[in-house]
Amino acid sequence: MTRSSHRPLARTLPLNALQVFDVAATELSFARAADRLFVTHGAVSRQIRTLELALGLSLFERRNRAVFLTVAGEKLHATTRQMFEQLATTVATLHPSSPSDTLVVSCEPTLAMRWLIPRLAFFSQAHPGISLHLHSAGGPVDFESAGVDVAIRRNDFFWGHSLIAEPLADEWIGPVGLPTAFDALPISHLHTRTRAHAWQDWQRAMRAAPSPERLERWKRFETSATPATPPFEHFYLSLQAAGAGLGAAIGSVYMVCDELNAGRLVAPVGFIRDGSGYVALSREPFADNPAKAALLNWLRTALAQSASRWIANVQ
Incomplete structure (x- = not known):
């Protein structure tokens, strides 16, 4: 492809339609995208169609x-x-604020998209003097080269002895x-490559659950599964x-609590600990940095509040 062949698309690609597409793709619903963007369902459809025509490709199946x-x-x-x-x-970096502490926070993508980002405004209200710059990433992190101050991770990998x-x-x-x-059962079990053993982890935890009622509900659900579908590449896609x-997908209570609260999703068997957890990683003690200490305490409180309604009656 010649250099000049790139130019027509760059000049005509509708940037507003790209934003509408991004929201619609995240929601997998034109109606919910319209609600988020404060436009009509028809406006979302027209923007998506404009983008598809510009690219010469179908982006959604209806x-x-x-x-x-x-x-x-x-x-x-x-x-x-x-x-x-x-x-x-x-x-955000173009508008220097009053003197403040700035923390670069690296967070696992699904937790960032489905839990942390919707709550960043609450953190800012509680701690107006601390500015958070969010990076979406998972697994090991090179704090120095990435310029990261705090990493939020699930403790399913070894991060070394220096952190x-x-x-x-x-x-x-x-x-x-x-x-x-x-x-109407049976129901398909949805899988993901990034949590390949999620269903097995849930089944193992349910077998060890002390509640006979929960175990009976689990048995009914387990025997209802249809053959597994091909796995999705990422947890958030499942x-x-x-x-x-x-x-049905295995969901983390933190990543689905907003949709549970809104009634868009249900969790008929409830939630159970799978033996893993989330940690905040830093190169220095959190107590040595007031901004990090404030973030740590806020994260603990916000995560507990998010889960409390859905795990309150779990033994």
């Missing part, structure tokens, strides 16, 4: 009043998600899906698929 990303749509969404996150971070690890919350997991998904009615 079936039974639901929308699903095509292969091209998934690839584009992976880029637009990072693009708009980076844009928001950059814009300070402070516990944040236990992980609670359980099957989730649409309110109508569990009305949760998006559950929200689109494709089956």
Whole structure:
């Protein structure tokens, strides 16, 4: 492809439509995207159609009043998600505020998208003198080269002996899906490559559960599963698929609590500890840095509040 062949697309690609696409792809619903963007359902559809015409590709499949990303749509969404996150971070740095502490926080992608980002405004209200710059990443982190101050991770890997690890919350997991998904069994189990053993971890935890009632509900659910679907590449995609009615996914209570509270998802068997948890990592003790200490305490409190309604009656 010649250099000049790139120019027409760059000049005509509708940037507003890209933003609408990004929201619609995240929600997997034109109606919910319209609510978030404060526009009509028709406006979302027109923007998506404009983008598809500009690219010459279908980005969504429309079936039974639901929308699903095509292969091209998934690839584009992976880029637009990072693009708009980076844009928001950059814009925030263009407006120097009053003297404040700035923390660069690295957080696992699904936890960042589905839990932390919706609560950043609450942190800012509680700690107006601390500015958070969020990076979405998982697994090991090179604090120095990435310029990271605090990393929020699930404790499912070895991070070495040089880092300070402070516990944040236990992980609670359980099957989730649409309110109508569990009305007629059997139901498809949705899998993800990034948590390949999520269903096995849940089954193991349920076998060890002390509650006979929970165990009986689990047996009914376990025997209802249809053959496994091909795994999704990322954990958040399996949760998006559950929200689109494709089956049941194993969800972390923190990552689905907002949708449970809104009634968009249900967890018919509840949640149970899977033995893992979330930690905050730092190169220095949190107590030595007031901003880090404030973030640590806020994270612990906010995570506990998010889970409390859904684990209150668990023994």
